[in-house]
Amino acid sequence: MPTADTTTDTGCLSYTARQRRQAGFTLIEIVIYVLLVAVISTAVIMFASDIVINRVRGESQQAVNHSLNFVTKRLTHELRAARAIHFLTADQLCLDMTEADRDPTFIYQQNNQVGIGWGGGSSDCTGLQQDEVLSDPALTSVVSFQDLSTAGSQNVEFSLTVFSQSSSGRAEFEFSGDFTSSVELRTSQ
Numbered sequence: 001m002p003t004a005d006t007t008t009d010t011g012c013l014s015y016t017a018r019q020r021r022q023a024g025f026t027l028i029e030i031v032i033y034v035l036l037v038a039v040i041s042t043a044v045i046m047f048a049s050d051i052v053i054n055r056v057r058g059e060s061q062q063a064v065n066h067s068l069n070f071v072t073k074r075l076t077h078e079l080r081a082a083r084a085i086h087f088l089t090a091d092q093l094c095l096d097m098t099e100a101d102r103d104p105t106f107i108y109q110q111n112n113q114v115g116i117g118w119g120g121g122s123s124d125c126t127g128l129q130q131d132e133v134l135s136d137p138a139l140t141s142v143v144s145f146q147d148l149s150t151a152g153s154q155n156v157e158f159s160l161t162v163f164s165q166s167s168s169g170r171a172e173f174e175f176s177g178d179f180t181s182s183v184e185l186r187t188s189q
Helices: 015-021 027-081
Strands: 082-088 092-097 105-110 113-118 130-133 140-147 155-164 175-184
Touching: 027 082, 027 092, 027 105, 027 113, 027 140, 027 155, 027 175, 082 140, 105 140, 113 140
Parallel strands: none
Antiparallel strands: 082 092, 092 105, 105 113, 113 130, 140 155, 155 175
């Protein structure tokens, strides 16, 4: 048998009546709490996914920039240290070097990578003793050479493009960098 709410002398509900009124949530309160949790959860998930996407994009850009910088500096160094050009094609360059152990030096494009080989003493860049890949194997690198030599100096222009391709096919993870430079070789001394 239900009892009527009793009030105290001050007009407040008694403890048992207050206890009965706070025994559960109303439907509106439950809906509000569920919606609030859903909105907060959605915001947290979207924020976390943006962090992950930006991290991967940043790593891709950093790898491309690092590889571009490293290969560019190495090519510039090798060209400045050379005495003469043995031969030059669009994707191969054979240099006569001043250092005997690095003569000749062969810079080439193969399988979307930039490679360099040296030693052996031949003028046609065969029989190289050392060979290494300059560019990051996870990236695609394309190099091209052009002879800009004049009567008084030997100059080589090289263009380098490095780009990453997303294995998932998502365009936001793809990034590329280009660099073009002209370098003058040392003359015979």
